[in-house]
Amino acid sequence: MMQHEPCLHLVTCEDWDAWKCQNEDAKVIERSILCSSFWEDIELYVKVCWPIMAMLHMVDMDEACMGVIFEGMDQMVEKIKEILAEEVDGEEMFQQMNEFIQAWWLMMHTPLLATTFLLNPKWFSKSPNKDGEVMKGWKATLNRVGRSAMEKTQLKAQLSTYIGLQGSFGDPEALDDMQKLSTVSWWENYGEDTPLLQRLAIKILSQVCSASACERNWSTYGFIHSVKRNRLQHEMADDLVYVLSNLRLQSRKEASYVSGPCCFWDVEEDLTMEGHIEVEMDVEVGDAEAM
Structure with missing residues (x-):
């Protein structure tokens, strides 16, 4: 089944016809969804944005990746250029995207x-x-x-x-x-x-490039030590964060973690990205061990 079939079903059902009579924008939405060129553009945008998302995910990992960012940026730009080379206005599109990429690089680049x-x-x-x-x-x-x-x-x-x-x-x-x-x-x-x-x-x-590990820990701490549980002592809150974090790690070794109704119960979106990032980026991530 194609990925956009649910959207096609949305604008062909009876409920949509009833709603369309009451909303003027519905016809524009329906015309876009039923247009093949609309989905061709969407597929192109996904292809172009995927190397960027892969790069962002790479620098957001909890592993030492300082040594691969410089090369990773070059590979990302080349991948986007390769994708757009097949398009009619690909060169112009690449120039526009490259301006944003270079601005991003200047913002994050350090010696x-x-x-x-x-x-x-x-x-x-x-x-x-x-x-x-x-x-x-x-x-x-x-x-x-x-x-x-x-x-x-x-x-x-x-x-x-x-x-x-x-x-x-x-x-x-x-x-x-x-x-x-x-x-x-x-x-x-x-x-x-x-x-x-x-x-x-x-x-x-040995340096990591992201504070995501700390932020996730803070998020867990905030979940436990909330407004409703503000009477918890620091020692008890620390112990609960420790237990919850280790339960997450332990659960990933069980078969039920990758199948069943509770699969990927904690970080489903992160694991979904990790399953694809290696394909798009040739640089090796996590080749350095933190000191």
Whole structure:
């Protein structure tokens, strides 16, 4: 069954005919729903918006994804460009969308995102050190984290060691593990020759990009410690939040969680998105372990 059949049934039932006589806008709505070009436009909008939603969902996850945002944005733009290339006015549509995307990127972009792209070994083959925007972000980060002129000089020298694959970075195992290990694990195993850069890479690549985990916990706390239950002591409220959160985690391991009347009882919409995001985005999410 096609996804828009329920809408088609809506404007062909007897109840609709009765309501249409009393509402002038009903004819416009009916004409749109019954028009094939309307649904073609809707399908195009869904295709174009899906990479954006996938990107938003990726940065909203509870896992360390700082090292994939820079590349993820490029892939998102290319995916949208590829989709619109098949349309008659695709180039003009892409230019309009790209203006909004670039404005969004300028709003969320920080030097740390460029630095994590530079220090993520998974993108080493893309030569991020030759990208002007990336190196500008690296210099801004360097000026922020360098506590002295000597430390900044040492970080610059150690970055050259990493870019040139000198020392332990040039070991065959290190090159092979660039794509196998998480970014943090890779730096822990092969960054001993550059201790300052190793510490910086592990620190920033372990960062999450969203406060969603805290917000969900606050939401749970607000559900328990509501106006009707404002006499709860803090200790009791904390214990109830702890119990509810762990019940959610425990329930996900049961078969009834993915089937039956109570399937996905806690975060159905989140899990629905997670089931599709991997298909649209090629970047790896969650490859770094939080410190």
